[in-house]
């Protein structure tokens with residue numbers, strides 16, 4: 539395989555080391571900005587600084603190491619760079635000193651999993667001791683599936699994600715994708731969960747921070763937040779067993795997966811509009827308040843359902859009754875299949891059915907609006923750059939943009955296909 543080329547992109551010359559660790563000796567040379575390098579592999583230094591991801595390069599015929607953060611590589615090429623095992627004959631040590639995972643045991647059958655997981659590890663830390671082979675295999679599967687949706691896990695420092703927390707995030711995303719498939723079916727007649735999810739939610743970063751309060755802007759305590767439609771941030775109190783109630787609506791408690799789905803669902807009201815029946819483009823929360831919140835709805839069987847407030851909802855996870863919060867709870871209930879259509883109480887079943895139909899119509903309109911208005915990934919990048927000016931704490935979105943940038947299944951090709959598909963009425 540041909541080496542991958544990268545270009546030094548930093549504020550000043552970068553340090554070159556003899557090995558991938560921050561404790562490895564400097565080679566005595568440094569690389570000026572703009573230098574082209576041949577990259578032959580990558581590794582991680584779990585004990586390194588915030589930029590743990592390292593590239594092995596060839597310099598004057600010798601293998602040397604640099605911090606990957608300072609090397610610009612084309613997204614498609616980055617996937618070709620192989621993981622470099624530091625301890626190929628001792629995989630327990632490889633997990634510990636290569637990825638920062640304390641494992642009970644590891645055999646050669648895990649080598650493949652280690653390489654696959656290493657690709658995602660520059661973005662986050664893992665928590666928990668004594669990982670075993672089945673857990674490592676599960677982790678790999680979840681990370682790879684999240685990547686296919688255009689979702690990257692992130693944590694800014696040690697603490698990071700436990701396996702069960704990753705499972706909760708994965709379950710939320712996979713269930714949302716399933717629900718969005720149903721809406722895509724009504725919007726374009728297509729049944730494809732990956733496409734359905736990516737159409738409205740990719741690129742997305744899911745961040746785990748090791749704090750109770752994730753609000754960095756004011757004194758009020760937030761367990762979770764959505765950073766203007768591109769990053770969701772979860773603190774310690776998002777993860778619990780069983781159900782937890784909101785203070786306002788204690789009779790409709792939510793689970794961890796439902797809270798994650800609620801926070802992810804804020805993406806829709808942040809990023810998109812929809813076209814109403816009079817041809818005007820309006821934000822989803824305005825459409826919801828005017829046409830859905832408290833109205834009578836006629837079911838296909840002719841019965842009229844009087845809908846008010848949380849009628850039809852299986853859970854409420856919102857922090858206030860702001861319209862953006864109400865529409866987000868409605869979207870989360872609809873895409874998770876948590877509207878009360880399956881209730882044995884006829885009034886509840888009718889309300890659940892009516893809400894599900896209302897939300898199917900709302901999401902269909904959002905999907906068709908997005909397909910019509912989608913430009914390209916550069917346009918998404920420009921939107922992210924504008925958000926960063928106001929919100930500098932927004933995570934680096936590059937890994938998530940890269941996840942949807944390449945291959946036959948790139949977002950560009952998927953959106954071109956949708957633009958060529960007639961929207962259903």
Ligand SMILES: [Zn+2]
Pocket residue numbers: 800801804855856857863866
């Ligand atoms: Zn919310």
